[in-house]
Amino acid sequence: MRPLQPHLSVMIFLLLILGCEGPFSPKGTYRERMVVYAILTTQSDAQFVKVFATYNPPGFDPLENTTQNVVRDAVVTVSDGDSNLVYRDTIVTRIDKSRYQDDLAVYVAQPFRVLPKKSYTLTVVSQTYGRVTASLTVPDRGRVQVVNPYVLRGGGEEDESLVILAWIRYAARGFMVRFYLEYETLESGAWVTKRMEIPSRAVVVGDAKIFSYPKLERRTTSQDPALREKEEMERVYFSRLAYATKTSELRGQYSSDRLRITGAWFVLTQVESNLYAYYSIANAFQDPHSIRTDLPDWTNIEGGYGVFGAMVEDSAYVSLR
Numbered sequence: 001m002r003p004l005q006p007h008l009s010v011m012i013f014l015l016l017i018l019g020c021e022g023p024f025s026p027k028g029t030y031r032e033r034m035v036v037y038a039i040l041t042t043q044s045d046a047q048f049v050k051v052f053a054t055y056n057p058p059g060f061d062p063l064e065n066t067t068q069n070v071v072r073d074a075v076v077t078v079s080d081g082d083s084n085l086v087y088r089d090t091i092v093t094r095i096d097k098s099r100y101q102d103d104l105a106v107y108v109a110q111p112f113r114v115l116p117k118k119s120y121t122l123t124v125v126s127q128t129y130g131r132v133t134a135s136l137t138v139p140d141r142g143r144v145q146v147v148n149p150y151v152l153r154g155g156g157e158e159d160e161s162l163v164i165l166a167w168i169r170y171a172a173r174g175f176m177v178r179f180y181l182e183y184e185t186l187e188s189g190a191w192v193t194k195r196m197e198i199p200s201r202a203v204v205v206g207d208a209k210i211f212s213y214p215k216l217e218r219r220t221t222s223q224d225p226a227l228r229e230k231e232e233m234e235r236v237y238f239s240r241l242a243y244a245t246k247t248s249e250l251r252g253q254y255s256s257d258r259l260r261i262t263g264a265w266f267v268l269t270q271v272e273s274n275l276y277a278y279y280s281i282a283n284a285f286q287d288p289h290s291i292r293t294d295l296p297d298w299t300n301i302e303g304g305y306g307v308f309g310a311m312v313e314d315s316a317y318v319s320l321r
Helices: 002-018 149-151 239-255 273-282
Strands: 036-042 047-053 075-079 083-087 087-091 106-108 119-125 130-137 143-148 164-170 171-188 188-197 201-205 208-212 231-238 259-271 305-319
Touching: 036 119, 036 130, 047 075, 047 119, 075 106, 130 273, 130 305, 143 259, 143 305, 149 239, 164 259, 171 231, 171 239, 171 273, 188 239, 188 259, 201 239, 208 239, 239 259, 259 273, 273 305
Parallel strands: 036 305
Antiparallel strands: 036 047, 047 106, 075 083, 075 119, 087 106, 119 130, 143 164, 164 231, 171 188, 171 259, 201 208, 259 305
16 A cells, blocks of 8 residues: 555645635735724823724735724723713824824823723724723832932942832833933023933944833733732843943033033833733834744734723932032
């Protein structure tokens, strides 16, 4: 029977080929659904929701579509268990018009001050596309502290990095600490306050400078439910070289009598599990060393697509006057 095995394999292969009656298409089954993007933040009393509908591009490149399917008949509400807040539709100026030329049609609730530790449920109802919902719990406020502020004034060891302590609350899955240098410039006889973000790392070779800025990171501490009422500490570093390089660039832009460095802001951002999961999936393979182009679908919108997430921001200030 062994001599027949190669012939049997050929016959099976031919049957498989003959069984393919239609042309191959990489496109899956199209499902028309709502796509909702809503991020609650404690930093503003205005909260926004974007509501779209999925579309089926004629080809295989979704970038061929140059118009957004905005859902304009949606009723958007957020409930905290005690009351319901209804969003209204509005238009927001679109900054990047490289693909879409029109301005953004969004839904807004104002005033709406998001409260830490509070649970919220989002509901979007459309006569055309149906009903979708999502729920979350906002993390409690954290804390941020500068361990060695003397580095900001040039003190300490030559290679000593700036050390920041960030206390992360139970409901937070990811966090980020950003460093902003506050300064004043003399313009038309008046001092104007400005901010410049300082990178966390810098590589300087001759005239070439490469800066790395903070990104959202997953907490390394425990998220044990037994620690709901506790906070755990993360340690973050900003290199002296990055700070010194950016400060030098700033002093090169202004004469000494037109520049005053006044202080440093350190901003801690905590995000809950849904926002962190969405961010991680969307940015998983966006690096120069990856050859992957696939992005798995992820959503916490029941009955649709998108994300309903929340973020909490706290800050610490160091005066440099």
